[in-house]
Amino acid sequence: MKAKGPRLEPNLCTYNIVVGALCAAGKVGDALIAYEELKGSGHEPDRFTYQNLILGCCKSYRVDEGMRVFQEMENNCVNADTLTYNTLLDGLMKVRKLTEACRFFEKMISDGVKASCYSNNIIIDGLFRNGRPAAAFVLFSQLKKKGQFIDGITYSIVVSHLCKEGRVFEALGLVKEMEEKGFAVDLITITSLLIGFHKNGNWNSAEKLVRYVRDSVLLPSVLRWKENMEASLKAPQDRGKDYTSLFPHIGRLSDVISLIDPAPENTNEEVDAVSDLENEWSSSPHLDKLAKSFKSSDSSPFFSIRRGQRVQIKGVKSFDNAMLNTYLAIFLSNGKLSEACKLFEIFTSLGSEPVSYTYNSLLSSFVKKGYLNDAWGILQEMGDKKCPADIATFNMIIQGLGKMDKGELATSILDRLVKNGGYLDIVMYNTAIHALGKAGKVDEANKLFQKMTGTGINPDVVTFNTLIEVNSKAGRLEEAYKFLRKMLAAGCMPNHVTDTILDFLEKEMEKVKLQKASFGHNKAEHNADDTG
DNA sequence: CTAGGGTTAG
Numbered sequence: 001m002k003a004k005g006p007r008l009e010p011n012l013c014t015y016n017i018v019v020g021a022l023c024a025a026g027k028v029g030d031a032l033i034a035y036e037e038l039k040g041s042g043h044e045p046d047r048f049t050y051q052n053l054i055l056g057c058c059k060s061y062r063v064d065e066g067m068r069v070f071q072e073m074e075n076n077c078v079n080a081d082t083l084t085y086n087t088l089l090d091g092l093m094k095v096r097k098l099t100e101a102c103r104f105f106e107k108m109i110s111d112g113v114k115a116s117c118y119s120n121n122i123i124i125d126g127l128f129r130n131g132r133p134a135a136a137f138v139l140f141s142q143l144k145k146k147g148q149f150i151d152g153i154t155y156s157i158v159v160s161h162l163c164k165e166g167r168v169f170e171a172l173g174l175v176k177e178m179e180e181k182g183f184a185v186d187l188i189t190i191t192s193l194l195i196g197f198h199k200n201g202n203w204n205s206a207e208k209l210v211r212y213v214r215d216s217v218l219l220p221s222v223l224r225w226k227e228n229m230e231a232s233l234k235a236p237q238d239r240g241k242d243y244t245s246l247f248p249h250i251g252r253l254s255d256v257i258s259l260i261d262p263a264p265e266n267t268n269e270e271v272d273a274v275s276d277l278e279n280e281w282s283s284s285p286h287l288d289k290l291a292k293s294f295k296s297s298d299s300s301p302f303f304s305i306r307r308g309q310r311v312q313i314k315g316v317k318s319f320d321n322a323m324l325n326t327y328l329a330i331f332l333s334n335g336k337l338s339e340a341c342k343l344f345e346i347f348t349s350l351g352s353e354p355v356s357y358t359y360n361s362l363l364s365s366f367v368k369k370g371y372l373n374d375a376w377g378i379l380q381e382m383g384d385k386k387c388p389a390d391i392a393t394f395n396m397i398i399q400g401l402g403k404m405d406k407g408e409l410a411t412s413i414l415d416r417l418v419k420n421g422g423y424l425d426i427v428m429y430n431t432a433i434h435a436l437g438k439a440g441k442v443d444e445a446n447k448l449f450q451k452m453t454g455t456g457i458n459p460d461v462v463t464f465n466t467l468i469e470v471n472s473k474a475g476r477l478e479e480a481y482k483f484l485r486k487m488l489a490a491g492c493m494p495n496h497v498t499d500t501i502l503d504f505l506e507k508e509m510e511k512v513k514l515q516k517a518s519f520g521h522n523k524a525e526h527n528a529d530d531t532g
Numbered sequence: 533c534t535a536g537g538g539t540t541a542g
Binding site for chain 2: 051055058082083084085086087088089090091116117118119120121122123124125126151152153154155156157158159160161186187188189190191192195307308310322325326328329332356357358360361363364367390391392393394395396398399425426427428429430431432433434460461462463464465466467468469470495496497498499500501503504
């Protein structure tokens, strides 16, 4: 290499590596800029460039951008394969764009791209998640008849949704069928069933599993684990009933906020000035800028862009962790916080390393029960142990703030999260809208709805329920009704929660009507029923 | 690239 020669220009491979790495680090905005630079560099993006970018966009909920890249890919005559289609299909389903997803699926078929088991699984799961369980079942049984288009994961998906709807015996039937067809009944499926049983108050049904699942290698270990766990829980508890000393008490909100953004300083202007100076010499100005602004704190383990992965079963330790998470979820969903904490204590003292997932489960129920000091203590411990917080952790922070009537802080937390390279998903938006509305910031809540749709995420039934409720309770009946109409226009199926909320709304409207009547302003028309 | 934790009422 000549030191004095012209700078080496990055080639396509270099660009692809950079784009891929930026996406993997969650810095999709930077990846998109690098992509723009690549297009201006005289190189043509290839299928690797496109696939990495599309995956990055979809994982960070920027599906509109993913679709835009896909469009450019087509315009550039690079053929999309099954993987690319699947990535976008999943993204569309996750942002609740069911219609677009179905259209895209049809395009996939008509373009002659073969749907794989992955594709079918994404569609079936997406139908369930988008409030179309009947359609999901129809597709499932059609594919089953055709054979060879579904796999064990398809069964696992359907079983899990059946359990969520409380239809555990139908789920059991499917598990039996699954095994007969030679698909392995894995820990994920068993976990869904265990949680399903327990939600239905059928704690002892776990043993019945052996009647349905005979060949599973895992089931005996699961049952043995459960037995040992129950025995340990019966042993006298060290702290009596008191679990509160498990985690440090910090209890100060400012500490929590500083956990999110430990070093609020930013030397962006300086960096900009430097890179501006060098722009004309650089073949890759944005990448130079990124390199200059790189700080080791960027890789701080406390904050993870990627969502905390579930424990995969590899060896005894990870089996313990997976089971620990499962049983924490079970205890916590039933409000058995004390048992959950004891279980946590037993396993950590035996040397199990809690992961983000484990902490999130505990955090969730501390927040739900209103033990916020302990919740902040968990965050503290996560920080101390360098256990990364992920989007679910942040969701619990927002929920906790809502609980302590500090919902107005939600906006600034979300801003910080995004500023640090994070992203907002549907659950996060829903939680924040609720927290803001509860804090009386209904305008801000409604604005967040606008922002959500503006970034390409469609609202779901929870979003609409929340907005209708929040606006009703604030006496903004017109607004509430507007959201109801939007919900129906969007083809979003109301659920039982909607019913409860609408009852409330109706009563409020009745009140207003009576008031108007008593003032003698009884107008003959009611504009709320008109379509808008 | 898909499934198992985080969101809404009473």
